Amino acid sequence: MNPEFIDRYSRLDSPVHKLPVGSKIVAALVLVLGVALWPAVPWQLFGAVGALLLALMLLSQIPPRFLLRRLLIAEPFALSIAALALFQPGGWHIFLVMLTKSTLCLAAMILLTATTPFTDLLAALRRARIPVVFVTTLALLYRYLFVLADESSRMRRARLSRSFAEHRAHQWRALATVAGQLFIRASGRAERIFAAMSARGWEQK
Amino acid sequence: MHIPDGFLDAKTALTTGVLAAAGLGVALRRVRETLPPQRLPLLGLAAAFIFVAQMLNFPVGGGTSGHLVGGALAAILLGPAAAVVALGAVIILQCLLFNDGGVTALGANLFNMAVVTPITAWLVFQPLTRFIGRRTAVALAAWSSIVLAAIICAGELAWSGRVAWRLVLPAMGGIHALIGLGEAFITTLVLGAIAAARPELLEANAPIRRREVIGWGLLVALGVVLFIAPFACPWPDGLEKVAARLGFEHHAANMLHAPLSDYAVPGLKSEKLGTILAGIIGTLAVFVLAWATVRLVGRKNAEN
Amino acid sequence: MTNAIEVKNLRYRYPDGSEALRGVSFSVGAGERVALIGPNGAGKSTLLLHLNGLLPERAMENSAVQIAGDAVTPANFSKVRKNVGFLFQDPEDQLFCPTVFEDVAFGPRQFGLHGAELAAKVGAALAQVGLTGYENRPPHHLSRGEKRRVCLAGVLVCSPAVLALDEPTTDLDPRGRRELKALLRELPAAQIIATHDLELVVEHCSRAILFDRGAIIADGPPATLLADEPLMLAHGLERPHILSHHHPHSKT
Numbered sequence: 104m105n106p107e108f109i110d111r112y113s114r115l116d117s118p119v120h121k122l123p124v125g126s127k128i129v130a131a132l133v134l135v136l137g138v139a140l141w142p143a144v145p146w147q148l149f150g151a152v153g154a155l156l157l158a159l160m161l162l163s164q165i166p167p168r169f170l171l172r173r174l175l176i177a178e179p180f181a182l183s184i185a186a187l188a189l190f191q192p193g194g195w196h197i198f199l200v201m202l203t204k205s206t207l208c209l210a211a212m213i214l215l216t217a218t219t220p221f222t223d224l225l226a227a228l229r230r231a232r233i234p235v236v237f238v239t240t241l242a243l244l245y246r247y248l249f250v251l252a253d254e255s256s257r258m259r260r261a262r263l264s265r266s267f268a269e270h271r272a273h274q275w276r277a278l279a280t281v282a283g284q285l286f287i288r289a290s291g292r293a294e295r296i297f298a299a300m301s302a303r304g305w306e307q308k
Numbered sequence: 309m310h311i312p313d314g315f316l317d318a319k320t321a322l323t324t325g326v327l328a329a330a331g332l333g334v335a336l337r338r339v340r341e342t343l344p345p346q347r348l349p350l351l352g353l354a355a356a357f358i359f360v361a362q363m364l365n366f367p368v369g370g371g372t373s374g375h376l377v378g379g380a381l382a383a384i385l386l387g388p389a390a391a392v393v394a395l396g397a398v399i400i401l402q403c404l405l406f407n408d409g410g411v412t413a414l415g416a417n418l419f420n421m422a423v424v425t426p427i428t429a430w431l432v433f434q435p436l437t438r439f440i441g442r443r444t445a446v447a448l449a450a451w452s453s454i455v456l457a458a459i460i461c462a463g464e465l466a467w468s469g470r471v472a473w474r475l476v477l478p479a480m481g482g483i484h485a486l487i488g489l490g491e492a493f494i495t496t497l498v499l500g501a502i503a504a505a506r507p508e509l510l511e512a513n514a515p516i517r518r519r520e521v522i523g524w525g526l527l528v529a530l531g532v533v534l535f536i537a538p539f540a541c542p543w544p545d546g547l548e549k550v551a552a553r554l555g556f557e558h559h560a561a562n563m564l565h566a567p568l569s570d571y572a573v574p575g576l577k578s579e580k581l582g583t584i585l586a587g588i589i590g591t592l593a594v595f596v597l598a599w600a601t602v603r604l605v606g607r608k609n610a611e612n
Numbered sequence: 613m614t615n616a617i618e619v620k621n622l623r624y625r626y627p628d629g630s631e632a633l634r635g636v637s638f639s640v641g642a643g644e645r646v647a648l649i650g651p652n653g654a655g656k657s658t659l660l661l662h663l664n665g666l667l668p669e670r671a672m673e674n675s676a677v678q679i680a681g682d683a684v685t686p687a688n689f690s691k692v693r694k695n696v697g698f699l700f701q702d703p704e705d706q707l708f709c710p711t712v713f714e715d716v717a718f719g720p721r722q723f724g725l726h727g728a729e730l731a732a733k734v735g736a737a738l739a740q741v742g743l744t745g746y747e748n749r750p751p752h753h754l755s756r757g758e759k760r761r762v763c764l765a766g767v768l769v770c771s772p773a774v775l776a777l778d779e780p781t782t783d784l785d786p787r788g789r790r791e792l793k794a795l796l797r798e799l800p801a802a803q804i805i806a807t808h809d810l811e812l813v814v815e816h817c818s819r820a821i822l823f824d825r826g827a828i829i830a831d832g833p834p835a836t837l838l839a840d841e842p843l844m845l846a847h848g849l850e851r852p853h854i855l856s857h858h859h860p861h862s863k864t
Contacts, residue, residue, distance in 0.1 A: 188470060279494060283498050303770075
């Protein structure tokens with residue numbers, strides 16, 4: 104999966120995008136916690152929540168195909184675990200409850216993350232007093248995810264261009280070499296980033 | 309293994325949340341105390357590396373492919389505390405950016421994949437590498453970390469009353485016993501590639517105090533006790549009583565009161581597999597404890 | 613007036629024991645633009661890293677480097693690093709923050725600036741490099757040339773007296789190169805530029821230092837130095853074509 108695709112529509116200009124980040128996060132959290140953890144199963148309420156999410160999605164101006172794709176990417180594991188429930192008494196009911204709950208929550212989170220730049224979520228985490236080391240790690244992860252993904256696909260392509268119908272064992276070894284090189288480069292980059300941080304006055308307190 | 313929203317009940321979400329917070333909190337404190345400042349950016353870069361490495365598809369055949377989970381790799385490359393922080397960042401990014409794994413299941417996913425996986429791998433790898441050689445130790449560490457995390461995940465799902473233990477254990481355990489083989493193989497190859505090119509990268513970690521070892525061991529053991537032991541112990545009524553007394557989730561209680569022994573799972577001899585897996589976990593736990601004790605006694609003697 | 617850079621008999625060994633700098637001495641006046649040329653592995657980047665004490669394994673007690681009169685020692689790091697703007701070779705390494713604003717604000721924030729004052733400084737620095745309105749962009753959505761300019765903004769925001777630039781024009785397309793050169797021409801700070809881009813040297817610098825195997829080989833005006841073909845070839849460089857255009861009657 105191309106990580107860039109995830110970020111594509113987070114900077115549009117729709118009413119949903121313009122909502123204040125804090126209230127968007129709180130609303131999504133309340134909705135998800137309520138739907139996921141409420142022991143009873145009020146189907147009518149679930150229907151209303153679904154309709155609300157659908158309306159917001161239409162309002163967000165994000166192409167429905169993009170949202171649907173993100174929904175489907177995340178579903179396989181949910182589906183296979185929920186399917187296990189079919190093998191027990193009352194299984195259909197549990198199966199439907201699990202799928203409905205997870206789909207509603209997923210839709211809410213997709214709506215939140217697709218209309219909010221990740222950097223705004225990071226800022227919210229920082230305000231929520233998550234330890235600095237951790238938020239910094241998350242920020243660096245987000246920043247270099249794209250750089251490393253790019254590096255990895257270039258290395259993989261270079262590998263592939265030199266190999267023809269190789270035995271699977273060779274392919275595995277080649278891929279492992281790519282992964283190994285990726286780590287070596289990442290740790291070299293970490294050292295250079297440290298130099299760049301220090302050059303701009305950074306000192307660990 | 310990313311649990312979505314709606315698959316865990318409130319008590320499981322809360323319990324796993326507390327365990328995950330404890331694990332991450334301890335790891336962050338250790339990192340602040342022991343990691344030299346010039347290695348701080350490495351946490352984020354290593355996290356990005358794990359994330360990207362997870363996207364490399366290793367062809368298995370028949371159009372399917374396996375990929376790395378990375379817990380063992382992170383633990384052996386970075387040491388336990390830094391691995392927990394890096395993997396924790398990966399899990400949170402997957403939840404907040406890719407919607408992979410639910411918000412109410414964030415605690416469970418963090419505990420299973422960012423705490424249990426690297427810590428188990430590290431606890432298995434450290435002592436074994438001295439006796440049976442590096443490669444085998446890496447493979448065993450990677451395999452057991454995946455399997456234990458999967459079984460704890462199964463326990464969480466069962467404890468939430470969504471899917472019966474006898475169904476979810478063989479499904480999760482069985483599949484991840486296979487996935488673990490891939491993980492073992494890939495982790496060994498990747499570490500081999502790094503060791504061949506830059507061996508010094510594998511020896512850059514600070515030494516670890518025995519108090520930390522015991523702390524990590526206890527945290528994982530707590531996960532085993534909470535999420536696996538109630539099901540694996542020979543008194544299956546224990547949990548039913550607990551669930552009934554706590555009164556969570558009426559449909560969960562209904563399910564648990566149904567006669568569990570009546571479930572017929574076509575094509576799966578779940579009881580046998582369950583026993584075998586429980587045996588493996590037991591052995592692992594005992595092994596870890598024994599090793600910790602040996603280290604403790606050894607250190608004391610050396611100090612005297 | 614004190615020199616912007618004063619280097620006296622600077623020696624340095626890599627951790628593996630090989631000699632990287634063998635007694636280097638030179639000085640750069642305020643506002644002067646000096647090119648540092650030489651083959652790969654000559655020690656140019658290592659020399660630049662000494663200008664703000666970025667080699668952690670080195671003992672800095674009797675430093676041979678002074679920036680605007682301050683010796684580069686751990687006690688002075690904060691002052692020196694504010695005074696030396698460092699542009700690294702790979703902009704991906706230098707842009708480590710998730711947004712352009714955060715990145716440009718990183719330096720001033722370390723020196724205690726925040727709030728409206730910080731935002732104003734960042735806005736001014738971005739305007740200086742022609743990237744007003746880029747505040748909320750994440751770096752991975754920028755072109756190579758734009759990344760370079762954000763790096764430069766992140767350096768200029770601290771108003772340094774010295775700019776140390778490591779291969780600033782590599783990887784830039786002709787337009788990016790042109791824009792960067794135009795920007796650098798406007799800056800009052802002393803500039804020391806390690807580069808293989810001999811056109812940049814001829815057009816932009818008033819002085820060139822030829823550097824090889826950790827020592828200074830020659831020091832003089834670019835037009836004279838770079839026109840010396842045997843000297844250039846002996847140190848892995850070449851006589852740039854641009855000189856033939858400028859001096860059509862010089863010997864070929």
